[in-house]
Amino acid sequence: MAAPMSSVGKHSGDRPANTTSFQKKTRSKLISIAGTRPSVQNGQLLISTGVTSLDYVLGGGLAVGTVLLIEEDRYDSYSRMILKYFLAEGVVCRHELFVAAAQDHPNDILQELPDPILDDIAFPKPMEQHRPSFEPQDNLDAMQIAWRYQNLPKVQSALASSSRFGHYYDVSKTMEPEIRLTAKCHRFYAPEHHTKSSPTHSPMLESYSALLKSLQDVIQREGFDVAAPMSNSRNILRIGLHSLGSALWGDDLCCRDNPTQRHALTNFLYGLRALLRSSLSVAVVTLPSHLIQNTALMDSITRLCDNAIALESFKGSERETNPLYKDYHGLLHVRQVPHLNCLSSQLPDHKDLAFKLKRKQFTIERLHLPPDLSERVSRVSRGELAGAAMAGSGCGSGSSGNKHLDF
Amino acid sequence: MLPELLQGSEGGGFLIIKDSTCYSGRHLLRSFISAALKREEAVHVLGFEVSEEELKHGLKGSATERLHFHNAYVDPLGWTDCPPFTVNQFTLKDLEHLFNQTSQSKPAILVIDSLSWIMRHLSPPFVCRTLQQLKKGGAVRTVIGLLHSDMHQQGVVGSVCHLATSVITVSPGGRGDEAVAKTTRRLKSGKVTQDGEIFSIKEDLSVIITQGKPSLPGPKGAEAEELEDPTVNLTFNLLLSDQEREAKEKLALPFVFSKEKKTALLHSGPGSGRILYEPDAADDYDQEDPDDDLDV
Numbered sequence: 001m002a003a004p005m006s007s008v009g010k011h012s013g014d015r016p017a018n019t020t021s022f023q024k025k026t027r028s029k030l031i032s033i034a035g036t037r038p039s040v041q042n043g044q045l046l047i048s049t050g051v052t053s054l055d056y057v058l059g060g061g062l063a064v065g066t067v068l069l070i071e072e073d074r075y076d077s078y079s080r081m082i083l084k085y086f087l088a089e090g091v092v093c094r095h096e097l098f099v100a101a102a103q104d105h106p107n108d109i110l111q112e113l114p115d116p117i118l119d120d121i122a123f124p125k126p127m128e129q130h131r132p133s134f135e136p137q138d139n140l141d142a143m144q145i146a147w148r149y150q151n152l153p154k155v156q157s158a159l160a161s162s163s164r165f166g167h168y169y170d171v172s173k174t175m176e177p178e179i180r181l182t183a184k185c186h187r188f189y190a191p192e193h194h195t196k197s198s199p200t201h202s203p204m205l206e207s208y209s210a211l212l213k214s215l216q217d218v219i220q221r222e223g224f225d226v227a228a229p230m231s232n233s234r235n236i237l238r239i240g241l242h243s244l245g246s247a248l249w250g251d252d253l254c255c256r257d258n259p260t261q262r263h264a265l266t267n268f269l270y271g272l273r274a275l276l277r278s279s280l281s282v283a284v285v286t287l288p289s290h291l292i293q294n295t296a297l298m299d300s301i302t303r304l305c306d307n308a309i310a311l312e313s314f315k316g317s318e319r320e321t322n323p324l325y326k327d328y329h330g331l332l333h334v335r336q337v338p339h340l341n342c343l344s345s346q347l348p349d350h351k352d353l354a355f356k357l358k359r360k361q362f363t364i365e366r367l368h369l370p371p372d373l374s375e376r377v378s379r380v381s382r383g384e385l386a387g388a389a390m391a392g393s394g395c396g397s398g399s400s401g402n403k404h405l406d407f
Numbered sequence: 408m409l410p411e412l413l414q415g416s417e418g419g420g421f422l423i424i425k426d427s428t429c430y431s432g433r434h435l436l437r438s439f440i441s442a443a444l445k446r447e448e449a450v451h452v453l454g455f456e457v458s459e460e461e462l463k464h465g466l467k468g469s470a471t472e473r474l475h476f477h478n479a480y481v482d483p484l485g486w487t488d489c490p491p492f493t494v495n496q497f498t499l500k501d502l503e504h505l506f507n508q509t510s511q512s513k514p515a516i517l518v519i520d521s522l523s524w525i526m527r528h529l530s531p532p533f534v535c536r537t538l539q540q541l542k543k544g545g546a547v548r549t550v551i552g553l554l555h556s557d558m559h560q561q562g563v564v565g566s567v568c569h570l571a572t573s574v575i576t577v578s579p580g581g582r583g584d585e586a587v588a589k590t591t592r593r594l595k596s597g598k599v600t601q602d603g604e605i606f607s608i609k610e611d612l613s614v615i616i617t618q619g620k621p622s623l624p625g626p627k628g629a630e631a632e633e634l635e636d637p638t639v640n641l642t643f644n645l646l647l648s649d650q651e652r653e654a655k656e657k658l659a660l661p662f663v664f665s666k667e668k669k670t671a672l673l674h675s676g677p678g679s680g681r682i683l684y685e686p687d688a689a690d691d692y693d694q695e696d697p698d699d700d701l702d703v
Contacts, residue, residue, distance in 0.1 A: 075599045076569075103539065103570075145660060191540070247535035247566045255531040255563045291565040315599055316591065 035093025050085030053364040071289035071310035090238035102190035102248035114169035237281035254291035306338035444470035
């Protein structure tokens with residue numbers, strides 16, 4: 001029975017002794033890298049953001065070479081969570097990471113990564129090389145009826161999980177340091193790069209130009225450039241930029257209606273996108289858009305990024321007590337989807353999405369009104385209806401209409 | 408939540424009191440100062456807006472030894488030859504130098520009166536950066552700042568409050584000297600809690616929380632009543648008594664082997680067969696294309 005070997009791109013070093021030398025013909029010229037898959041729509045190489053429902057909203061995943069802009073919610077809880085999911089997915093898929101932040105040190109962000117759920121991810125653990133043959137005796141009393149299944153791992157998945165696309169994470173636990181240290185991380189902490197240099201008239205702020213320079217160095221040094229000589233092992237660089245545009249980066253975009261250097265951030269994003277298009281990397285940028293007063297500038301920032309979503313959490317607003325929203329933690333608005341190498345893009349079916357952060361999953365669902373099962377349906381006051389109509393304007397379900405037709 | 412913040416049990420925070428022309432937050436600020444002095448902590452005050460006498464009015468005599476007032480009221484912009492404290496000295500190095508001059512055992516509390524004054528004369532990104540450095544570094548334990556929300560653009564207020572761990576917004580209350588305080592607090596775990604209280608400040612600068620919250624968040628009490636215990640009022644018994652539980656545990660289950668047989672079955676010895684399976688490339692079939700013949 002012929003056992004075909006793996007194609008170019010997978011580790012060719014470990015060839016088991018009893019396989020033949022038949023080689024499977026590669027049917028595409030795509031580089032096959034762990035943790036990626038080609039898109040079914042346009043053949044782009046996609047990676048997972050770490051949140052499977054967000055992958056679905058973005059049309060299968062994030063295309064390599066693009067930027068995802070996340071407009072932060074008011075207290076930066078959920079956008080930070082998505083950034084951590086993105087980086088944790090990078091660790092699980094063995095990609096390289098680059099984290100830049102101005103508020104907290106990147107090490108703090110890296111220490112808060114959520115724990116992946118699957119058991120049999122093949123991480124190089126130096127201690128446990130073999131099956132647990134030397135378990136202590138008291139474990140036998142663990143299960144009384146189903147004792148034959150004691151030694152099996154708790155969660156099983158079909159194949160080697162690192163070749164899967166999209167994993168699940170447990171938010172209540174943080175990732176083990178051994179797992180985290182298997183991935184190579186580059187860090188950029190903005191206050192460390194703050195130098196009192198003479199203000200030469202550059203179109204970008206010094207913190208942004210230092211960040212761009214650092215990114216360029218990492219990409220060229222580690223060989224993520226597409227133009228670099230083709231080697232067998234290519235990898236993806238995942239770039240996470242936290243809270244770009246906030247005052248701690250030295251930018252007064254959030255402070256004023258007419259910032260003094262209005263094109264600093266837009267120039268940076270332009271340079272970032274050019275850098276990404278010519279390398280195997282993906283960037284996720286979070287931006288405190290609720291502080292930006294200038295809507296024209298916000299629009300141009302959105303245009304310069306490929307994917308753009310906005311998170312609006314209910315915490316602290318009057319929507320928190322609205323019974324419509326009691327199942328969800330916030331709304332998710334898709335501001336832009338990219339059209340890469342094609343004329344039109346895949347728009348999401350539903351525009352009214354709401355998200356909810358559960359312990360093991362970050363779900364994004366279509367916002368729908370709960371069924372109105374109360375007996376006093378026809379006597380709902382006008383005030384409540386007005387609130388419901390304002391919020392559910394895109395919902396499409398008819399319960400926000402008048403209730404006079406009650407049979 | 409206001410009493411907890413006044414206690415100041417957790418350090419390392421940045422607290423902002425946001426006020427407006429309708430109600431001044433300086434009374435609350437002085438309550439914070441007096442509470443800190445009562446806790447025997449050293450307090451450094453950068454006073455830009457009011458003079459020293461006015462700020463110290465009402466504070467007890469003995470405690471004011473620990474209060475170090477840096478007089479920026481007299482000459483904040485350095486127009487005279489030797490100003491005591493200018494606004495340009497609001498940098499991390501100068502402030503640390505200031506703290507080191509007064510010898511103390513533990514880090515102090517820095518009170519800024521007011522942040523708005525500093526923001527008028529220094530650029531907001533610079534102020535935010537300095538505040539972040541103060542918050543992160545070990546020079547001070549807590550930073551308390553007074554911010555006049557109607558003096559700045561919304562973006563500036565938002566940017567500074569974004570850095571803060573707690574924000575107290577004060578506004579006039581219903582009657583007399585009562586005021587409403589809405590507190591937003593960000594805990595280290597990332598959780599955000601909010602609260603609203605009506606308070607009033609007495610002569611000796613202690614804060615009294617009066618009963619009656621300004622706006623209740625919603626009928627949350629109704630939900631708790633609906634969850635009843637389903638095991639009550641049944642015609643059959645769902646629970647076990649102690650005797651019954653013992654009897655249940657003593658029951659011998661089928662297929663229960665002795666310990667030796669169990670271990671023999673569980674841990675297969677070196678001689679028995681073992682299945683080693685490594686998933687091949689051929690097993691990794693595409694879910695959308697099982698026959699591998701579509702041209703995607």
